[in-house]
Amino acid sequence: MVFGRQPSFGLAPLQTPNSIRTFDDDFKDRYDGNKYNYEGTDIVTKTQPGSGNYEDYKKEELKHKERNNSDGLSINFGPFAWVFYIAIALAVVFLVYVLLNEGGTGLFTVNRNKSINTYQEITAENIENADIHALIKNAENDNDYRLAIRYYYLLVLKTLSLKNHIKFEDDKTNNEYLDEVSSKPFSKDFAYTSYLYNYIWYGEFPLNTDKYNKAKNNFSSFLNQVK
Secondary structure, eight states: OOOSOOOOOSOOOOOOOSSOOOOOTTGGGGGOSGGGOOSOSSEEEEEOOOOOOHHHHHTTOOOEEEEETTTOOOOOOGGGHHHHHHHHHHHHHHHHHHHHTTSSOOTTOSSTTSOOOSGGGOOTTTTTTOOHHHHHHHHHHTTOHHHHHHHHHHHHHHHHHHTTSSOOOTTOOHHHHHHHTTTSTTHHHHHHHHHHHIIIIITTOOOOHHHHHHHHHHHHHHHHHHO
16 A cells, blocks of 8 residues: 655755856954954054044044054063163263264374373374474473484475375375475475485484584474475
8 A cells, every 4th residue: 555655765866056256365364454364462542532422423533543562662660660760871972082083083082182101102093183393392301302303304295284285194104294395485405304314214314402403403304384
């Protein structure tokens, strides 16, 4: 006896979708905005203070300002904050001092104005401030007339340099200085002064008081001519 269609215990046939959907390769980039940040660790939202008027709120004039926690660093020193600021100020002053003196132009340096005791210490950097007259006086007091003549010649070079007739350099020769003043009216007198210096100093010519005074008068006369 048939009571109707027998139930089917088999699986229903699979239905084929009308279209196959695929994910775009860059679909994750569309979810990188701040509104998809659910952890709240990187972005801190701060609402700017408003006027409290409804009209301002209605016009959406109140906007959120977002900043990253890592953008700023806040340090609270409490009552000792003034110590920190004083230390910073002292560090800046020291840095400026170093740059202007030893590592810079030397506008306020003590190195350029320090006491010079020997001719070896005179360089192109400090000859302008060197007290060569005092060095000459010391050599005369010690009866070291050859050394006094050397200082006189350095005084001549210093004067010519200050008058922009030559450019004093540590490794420049006397002949190079002669070339620089070859067109000057005192070029022959400078050549004779250079000759006296070379003869007395490098030739180790011994000087007594009379001979020294004669050479000294020649240097003094030339210095007056240049000045």
